[in-house]
Amino acid sequence: MVNTDEFVDIRDMGSTKDILPEELVIGKIYLIRGQKVMLDRDLAELYGVKAIRLREQVKRNKERFPDNFVVQLTEEEVENMVSQNAIPSKQALGGALPYAFTEHGVLMLSNVLKSEKAIQMSIRIIEIFVKLREVVLLHKDVSLLVEHVERRLIKQDEKIEVLFAYLSKFIEKEDVPRKEIGFKRRGSADN
Numbered sequence: 744m745v746n747t748d749e750f751v752d753i754r755d756m757g758s759t760k761d762i763l764p765e766e767l768v769i770g771k772i773y774l775i776r777g778q779k780v781m782l783d784r785d786l787a788e789l790y791g792v793k794a795i796r797l798r799e800q801v802k803r804n805k806e807r808f809p810d811n812f813v814v815q816l817t818e819e820e821v822e823n824m825v826s827q828n829a830i831p832s833k834q835a836l837g838g839a840l841p842y843a844f845t846e847h848g849v850l851m852l853s854n855v856l857k858s859e860k861a862i863q864m865s866i867r868i869i870e871i872f873v874k875l876r877e878v879v880l881l882h883k884d885v886s887l888l889v890e891h892v893e894r895r896l897i898k899q900d901e902k903i904e905v906l907f908a909y910l911s912k913f914i915e916k917e918d919v920p921r922k923e924i925g926f927k928r929r930g931s932a933d934n
């Protein structure tokens with residue numbers, strides 16, 4: 744749980760980085776339906792409003808929240824989150840199926856809630872979403888580079904195996920003496 748007493752007066756703070764540690768936000772970002780999202784209860788806590796009020800604002804402003812901005816979780820998705828300890832229990836969700844907001848939905852929430860705190864929190868959360876995306880892209884680049892190096896190593900291994908196969912043929916050859924070459928005279932004592 745976030746202690747809301749920490750969020751003194753945002754106007755007194757120099758930067759949004761002072762408001763909210765990255766680890767706190769990253770711990771509240773989940774992967775649902777292939778998208779990184781934040782739950783309404785977590786956002787309400789960060790924005791300093793009740794979750795039910797946040798959901799009311801979303802319902803009142805449906806045109807601002809298309810399907811790619813916010814989704815309502817299914818009972819099965821909630822069960823999965825509870826079983827994986829992503830959320831403590833269904834009761835923690837307030838009885839209703841929670842909304843999950845994408846990065847764009849988080850940004851739109853600040854427009855709907857219209858408080859200075861919501862705006863500052865949204866900015867901080869978006870900064871963290873962008874940073875996560877950059878980390879994922881960097882990871883993808885490194886992954887491609889490692890894959891390229893592995894392919895080259897496999898090719899080198901194949902060439903080394905061929906070389907050893909040729910060398911082993913030379914080593915395995917038995918040293919059988921050759922027949923003498925040359926002319927033999929008839930009638931010589933050696934016959």
